Amino acid sequence: MSDPILNDKSEVDKDLAPIRAQIDAVDAQLLHLLNERAKLAQAVGHVKQKHAQPVFRPEREAFVLQKIAAQNPGPLPSHSLQTLWREVMSICRAMEEAVKVAYLGPAGTYTEQAMYKQFGHAIDAIDCTTVDDIFRTVEADGAAFGVVPIENSIEGAVNRTMDLLLASPLKICGEVSLAIRHSMLHKTGDMSGVTTIVAHPQALAQCYNWLKQHYPHIEQKPVSSNAQGAQMAAADPSVAAIASDIAGTKYALQTVAASIQDDANNRTRFIVLAKQLCGISPNDKTSIILATPNKAGAVYALLEPFARKGVSMLRFESRPARQKGWEYFFYIDFAGHIDEQHVREALAEIEANAAFYKCLGSYPVTS
Ligand SMILES: O=C(O)C(=O)C[C@]1(C(=O)O)C=C[C@@H](O)C=C1
Known part of the structure; x- marks a missing residue:
């Protein structure tokens, strides 16, 4: 007797095969068109080089993203296409020149997320330990751009950024708004032996009520970034960290609880610093x-x-x-x-x- 599952599978394959052949054909066209686009970006790059113009043009990218949304026939949602196009432009930009961007590290911070949201992933990311460091790095041409937090919807202004903006010759050439979702992270997920919860002071403040309700007796310790806290939790099971799920994945931590911020609409706005005007x-x-x-x-x-x-x-x-x-x-x-x-x-x-x-x-x- 023939196996019904195998029979089913071959039936499914038979139905899928023509559709997959069409996907393969569309992919081949996309591949061709993406490479054509990259060649045009390279040509733009040569013109810019001749006229000593900067490679990254935020205003042009904003036009491209607006056009994508306006011309989108669907069914793909415009915001998903814009995310995709940011990466396409990032790769095309990298064909012109590798763009160096300084951000508040280590890897896994919200500032890193904001940087990739703005520039896509085809960049040279330079992690800095403080906001001051980012300003200094861009001022000294160690990076063409810097991404720093400027305000949070709950905690208000980031004072250090505000003070440095006053003194620095750098300009703002972009902004990024990011939804901030904090998770409680731990090496094994078992919180019974945890004696310290670490996070950036703003993250501790943003989870104040949740912490009071769930872990009122565990000591809270401020650290310089949530990602640094995640690194500490990865090294010591008596430490739990509040950070993003991205940081959790990066440092192989378990999510004990997700979205623990007191305000569901918690957002942080970041600015992009540069010497160039937009x-x-x-x-x-x-x-x-x-x-x-x-x-x-x-x-x-x-x-x-x-x-x-x-x-x-x-x-x-x-x-x-x-x-x-x-x-x-x-x-x-x-x-x-x-x-x-x-x-x-x-x-x-x-x-x-x-x-x-x-x-x-x-x-x-x-x-
Ligand atoms: O139009 C340009 O100036 C380009 O360099 C092309 C392009 C793009 O891929 O569309 C790439 C980088 C710039 O930041 C803006 C747009």
């Missing part, structure tokens, strides 16, 4: 730092040109000024690009009246 994209924002003379109504008066010229403010943060004479520096993000007429006019008036003015750059908005 051209106009389909949807830009600009970041500036201001200080006003210390008198009543000064901030209102200083920002009045924004209202008059129709410029929308997106973010307003203050940092205490250390120098004498000013009380605060104001960090302002607004919609638009410095090369747009109405923005240029508003900024010219603001700069003329400010006690301090610094433009950090215009760059494509990302969700």
